Amino acid sequence: MRARPASVAVLAPAVLLGLAACSTDGAPDAEEPGATSAEATADATADACAAGELPTLTDGTLTVGAGEPFEPWYVGEPTSGEGFESALVYAVADELGYGEDDVVWETVTFEQIISPAIKPFDLAAYQTTITEERAEAVDFSSPYLTSHQGVIVADDGEYADASSLADLEGARIGVTAAQTSLDAAEAAWGDAVEITPFSAAGDGMTALTSGTVDAMVMDVDQGVAASTVYFPDTQVVGTLPDVGEPEQLGLVLDKDSALTECVSQAVDALEADGTLDGLRTEWLKSDDIPELS
Incomplete structure (x- = not known):
């Protein structure tokens, strides 16, 4: 899942080729410049990331x-x-x-x-x-x-039993303006819903509980906490399909x-x-x- 630093990935084939070129009839290899270079690079990276050596805004913090x-x-x-x-x-x-x-x-x-x-x-x-x-x-x-984008609705609202994207067509959907929930909602429904951006997820959830919107789209992990801790009369009914990657x-x-x-x-x-x-x-x-x- 995690990509290793590009410098290491580029060096690896070069090191292998260097080893193949230096091998002679099973005799011990002489010093291998490629391997030495790779080891030096790794050592330099380790030194740069050593405790107390990082160029933070405030030394030691x-x-x-x-x-x-x-x-x-x-x-x-x-x-x-x-x-x-x-x-x-x-x-x-x-x-x-x-x-x-x-x-x-x-x-x-x-x-x-x-x-x-x-x-x-x-x-x-x-x-x-x-x-x-x-x-x-x-x-x-x-x-x-x-992460994925979750859809939160009111427990007693019109869309409480929604189990598909089609079930939410015609709904007023809240999203957080500067975050990826807007793109995900537009990709999921297009013009089949009315999308309302909010400056913060909490504002959107308040609008949901007051009936100003019918559903709120936000990060699903955030949505689970919102529906169980902050707005207990709401529920997450599902996640939206991923957009692209x-x-x-x-x-x-x-x-x-x-x-x-x-x-x-x-x-x-x-x-x-x-x-x-x-x-x-x-x-x-x-x-x-x-x-x-």
């Missing part, structure tokens, strides 16, 4: 950007370590050699996170989908979650940040050792929600 905390991403304040992204950040920090006391949180808006402006953080963790358009303005780490969330960094490769390596390590799977199981509850077709 990892500054993390996030918006207003809400479940399942943050339970309580981001400093709690509770919730999927809060726990993720502390796990990444640990991989990079930073203790809990070395992590400082900065409250930012979603627009600040995805804009090309210089960031007041080293990395941001705020449910940011990796897209080609955004990648022109910011860097992303390796993805830490593959599956949606994946990544940590956000400044464009061409010197930290990007190190942060990606940390995420990759957490995927490889099962930490990310454990965090998904502990904090996200969306595995059994069906896709609407």
Whole structure:
């Protein structure tokens, strides 16, 4: 699932060819420049990502950007370590050699996170989908979650029994303006529904419970928390079909940040050792929600 750094992928064939060219009748090989070069590159990368060597905004501190905390991403304040992204950040920090006391949180808006402006953080963790358009303005780490867009309706509403996309035709659908829910809703229904953008998911959910819209589309994991914690008279009836490539969330960094490769390596390590799977199981509850077709 995780792509390894391009430099390693390019070097591997060259190393193999170097070994084949140097072998002679089973005799021990002389020094192999290709292997030495690869080892030197790996050593240099490890040194660059060593604790205390990262060029963070403040020496010895990892500054993390996030918006207003809400479940399942943050339970309580981001400093709690509770919730999927809060726990993720502390796990990444640990991989990079930073203790809990070395992590400082900065409250930012979603627009600040995805804009090309210089960031007041080293990395941001705020449910940011990796897209080609955004990648022109910011860097992303390796993805830490593959996500889907969920459809939330009121328990006593007209669409409470919806089990297909067709069942929701004619509905007033709320989406979050700057996020991928808009594209997913347009791809799913086209002109068969009336789409209303909201500046924040909470605004859309408030509109749903008041009857201003009939359904709300948002990240399904966010939707599960919204329907069980914040708006208990609502339910997630299903997810929308993916648009193009599956949606994946990544940590956000400044464009061409010197930290990007190190942060990606940390995420990759957490995927490889099962930490990310454990965090998904502990904090996200969306595995059994069906896709609407």
